Amino acid sequence: xxxxxxxxxxxxxxxxxxxxxxxxxxxxxxxxxxxxxxxxxxxxxxxxxxxxxxxxxxxxxxxxxxxxxxxxxxxxxxxxxxxxxxxxxxxxxxxxxxxxxxxxxxxxxxxxxxxxxxxxxxxxxxxxxxxxxxxxxxxxxxxxxxxxxxxxxxxxxxxxxxxxxxxxxxxxxxxxxxxxxxxxxxxxxxxxxxxxxxxxxxxxxxxxxxxxxxxxxxxxxxxxxxxxxxxxxxxxxxxxxxxxxxxxxxxxxxxxxxxxxxxxxxxxxxxxxxxxxxxxxxxxxxxxxxxxxxxxxxxxxxxxxxxxxxxxxxxxxxxxxxxx
Amino acid sequence: xxxxxxxxxxxxxxxxxxxxxxxxxxxxxxxxxxxxxxxxxxxxxxxxxxxxxxxxxxxxxxxxxxxxxxxxxxxxxxxxxxxxxxxxxxxxxxxxxxxxxxxxxxxxxxxxxxxxxxxxxxxxxxxxxxxxxxxxxxxxxxxxxxxxxxxxxxxxxxxxxxxxxxxxxxxxxxxxxxxxxxxxxxxxxxxxxxxxxxxxxxxxxxxxxxxxxxxxxxxxxxxxxxxxxxxxxxxxxxxxxxxxxxxxxxxxxxxxxxxxxxxxxxxxxxxxxxxxxxxxxxxxxxxxxxxxxxxxxxxxxxxxxxxxxxxxxxxxxxxxxxxxxxxxxxxxxxxxxxxxxxxxxxxxxxxxxxxxxxxxxxxxxxxxxxxxxxxxxxxxxxxxxxxxxxxxx
Numbered sequence: 001x002x003x004x005x006x007x008x009x010x011x012x013x014x015x016x017x018x019x020x021x022x023x024x025x026x027x028x029x030x031x032x033x034x035x036x037x038x039x040x041x042x043x044x045x046x047x048x049x050x051x052x053x054x055x056x057x058x059x060x061x062x063x064x065x066x067x068x069x070x071x072x073x074x075x076x077x078x079x080x081x082x083x084x085x086x087x088x089x090x091x092x093x094x095x096x097x098x099x100x101x102x103x104x105x106x107x108x109x110x111x112x113x114x115x116x117x118x119x120x121x122x123x124x125x126x127x128x129x130x131x132x133x134x135x136x137x138x139x140x141x142x143x144x145x146x147x148x149x150x151x152x153x154x155x156x157x158x159x160x161x162x163x164x165x166x167x168x169x170x171x172x173x174x175x176x177x178x179x180x181x182x183x184x185x186x187x188x189x190x191x192x193x194x195x196x197x198x199x200x201x202x203x204x205x206x207x208x209x210x211x212x213x214x215x216x217x218x219x220x221x222x223x224x225x226x227x228x229x230x231x232x233x234x235x236x237x238x239x240x241x242x243x244x245x246x247x248x249x250x251x252x253x254x255x256x257x258x259x260x261x262x263x264x265x266x267x268x269x270x271x272x273x274x275x276x277x278x279x280x281x282x283x284x285x286x287x288x289x290x291x292x293x294x295x296x297x298x299x300x301x302x303x304x305x306x307x308x309x310x311x312x313x314x315x316x317x318x319x320x321x322x323x324x
Numbered sequence: 325x326x327x328x329x330x331x332x333x334x335x336x337x338x339x340x341x342x343x344x345x346x347x348x349x350x351x352x353x354x355x356x357x358x359x360x361x362x363x364x365x366x367x368x369x370x371x372x373x374x375x376x377x378x379x380x381x382x383x384x385x386x387x388x389x390x391x392x393x394x395x396x397x398x399x400x401x402x403x404x405x406x407x408x409x410x411x412x413x414x415x416x417x418x419x420x421x422x423x424x425x426x427x428x429x430x431x432x433x434x435x436x437x438x439x440x441x442x443x444x445x446x447x448x449x450x451x452x453x454x455x456x457x458x459x460x461x462x463x464x465x466x467x468x469x470x471x472x473x474x475x476x477x478x479x480x481x482x483x484x485x486x487x488x489x490x491x492x493x494x495x496x497x498x499x500x501x502x503x504x505x506x507x508x509x510x511x512x513x514x515x516x517x518x519x520x521x522x523x524x525x526x527x528x529x530x531x532x533x534x535x536x537x538x539x540x541x542x543x544x545x546x547x548x549x550x551x552x553x554x555x556x557x558x559x560x561x562x563x564x565x566x567x568x569x570x571x572x573x574x575x576x577x578x579x580x581x582x583x584x585x586x587x588x589x590x591x592x593x594x595x596x597x598x599x600x601x602x603x604x605x606x607x608x609x610x611x612x613x614x615x616x617x618x619x620x621x622x623x624x625x626x627x628x629x630x631x632x633x634x635x636x637x638x639x640x641x642x643x644x645x646x647x648x649x650x651x652x653x654x655x656x657x658x659x660x661x662x663x664x665x666x667x668x669x670x671x672x673x674x675x676x677x678x679x680x681x682x683x684x685x686x687x688x689x690x691x692x693x694x695x696x697x698x699x700x701x702x703x704x705x706x707x708x709x710x711x712x713x714x715x716x717x
Binding site: 209 | 352442444446
């Protein structure tokens with residue numbers, strides 16, 4: 001490799017579509033989510049920082065970084081310090097797998113879809129450890145709930161992803177994207193899988209109606225009740241990056257990834273635009289779901305997943321199996 | 325499985341009231357509950373004894389911000405019983421109008437809070453927006469949004485002009501339309517049904533045994549409404565239906581409150597159309613006659629009770645207030661305890677607690693009860709001072 005290619009690869013990771021781009025996108029999506037949610041509720045939402053409050057998430061992030069960092073007595077110090085870092089690192093790592101400006105992500109290898117799924121589960125397990133580490137009653141209940149919820153939505157999520165992989169006959173994200181050149185999987189036989197995936201994504205992101213691990217009316221802030229200052233800032237950023245990742249994964253698996261009509265020579269630019277437009281569409285669905293429902297109870301979530309989501313996912317799998 | 329205690333309150337995002345709920349939980353199931361309401365003792369009853377009856381009204385209105393109209397009305401009706409004077413019928417009708425307006429704003433507020441407790445923030449925002457119409461009307465009629473002090477001893481403070489009546493009727497159309505929409509949402513939205521049906525069960529027997537009041541007892545299918553049972557102001561002339569529902573759960577309380585909104589709208593319309601002419605206030609002397617008076621009023625949260633003992637001086641010898649929340653706390657304990665097949669989850673606690681529309685600040689009393697010996701006593705201020713000196717030394 002020449003020095004130039006080293007430089008380009010480094011810039012890819014650090015600037016575009018790597019860390020900086022993902023960071024900006026995460027804050028932008030949080031703003032979009034908040035603004036749209038506010039519009040649905042007849043409010044104005046963030047308004048003062050920057051035009052239409054677009055800098056509000058950044059302002060919140062900086063403010064949290066500058067706040068006092070409190071470590072309560074009796075916490076497990078190692079876990080208490082490590083979990084925010086791990087949460088942020090893993091979510092950024094996961095976004096590197098997304099194909100944003102070409103058919104493949106910065107990281108691309110045989111079977112990388114498996115890694116993406118494993119990372120999703122890891123993020124939930126880190127939530128659990130974060131709750132356990134703070135030895136707070138509310139945090140422990142929040143941690144328990146996040147695990148119970150995982151038991152509920154994990155299996156349908158896996159099956160819906162596997163049916164896409166089966167359709168593409170590959171576990172590599174690049175091949176899945178390429179196989180959607182003709183027709184996107186959401187328009188193809190995978191519409192049920194898309195619905196299951198969205199529900200699971202909502203649960204993974206702990207948003208209404210599945211925001212039990214941090215239900216403020218019940219257990220205050222749940223698993224992150226004891227975190228403050230920069231640790232909380234990291235958790236929040238990690239959550240936003242996870243939002244980008246899950247929207248991106250939905251786009252990749254069901255909406256044809258960054259594909260679209262292209263002008264030769266402008267592919268990276270156009271692909272990025274298509275990716276953002278499609279993932280904003282997914283984000284809008286997630287936000288509407290968040291505004292439309294009340295929070296379910298933990299037993300109701302688990303029974304909903306096993307009674308309705310799992311059969312839906314299995315039907316999806318069988319449909320794909322019959323076609324392929 | 326071992327149990328452990330979870331404290332909810334006195335500082336908690338779901339309960340903006342100084343109440344401590346000590347929950348004993350097994351995993352997610354609540355097996356026992358204990359509560360403490362005495363974080364906010366304001367000494368209002370004592371303070372009332374130092375003021376004349378006419379000076380006491382602004383203080384009484386501040387017992388509760390949300391049902392201030394009910395407190396003011398109850399106070400004035402109570403004091404007027406000590407005089408042998410006929411209050412003008414126009415004043416009585418105007419009192420009903422403002423009382424029902426404040427009931428609408430309280431119930432809309434509660435619908436929003438209940439939606440918030442189950443995480444339905446969108447409904448919370450919408451009901452509070454529509455509540456603003458009612459608040460604006462309250463301001464136009466009384467001059468104040470919250471502590472209205474509309475009902476005065478001897479009548480009301482202001483009259484309603486025909487233009488204002490016209491505006492009020494128009495507002496009622498808006499409120500009626502929005503209320504019908506909320507009833508539709510509450511009855512058809514699947515997640516609301518899932519979170520409220522079968523939750524916070526209170527059987528009619530328990531409701532009677534714990535002396536619960538207001539929408540809580542009406543949602544258990546018992547017709548108990550002071551406006552119908554013991555009419556005051558103009559309630560014997562303004563027709564209305566007592567709304568009941570027999571599901572005995574939180575869902576029933578939502579339905580009862582939502583249907584009552586429509587009743588309030590109709591009552592206001594009727595009262596405006598049949599508003600008697602004549603004076604709206606008469607002047608009464610400073611000194612009432614010696615005697616006792618006890619008045620009940622149906623506040624938005626339930627039966628409100630005021631009692632006074634007068635020795636013929638301008639100041640009360642004793643004034644006593646029993647707020648609806650205090651009456652409903654017994655029912656709350658029944659609703660929060662799992663029994664047999666009825667299971668209370670931690671997630672249900674906020675909505676069950678919210679379903680009695682609690683107002684703890686109105687409730688705190690200093691009274692000590694020794695449960696084992698069955699003894700009750702109170703401490704005077706001097707005794708408490710003496711004790712604090714002991715602790716310091």
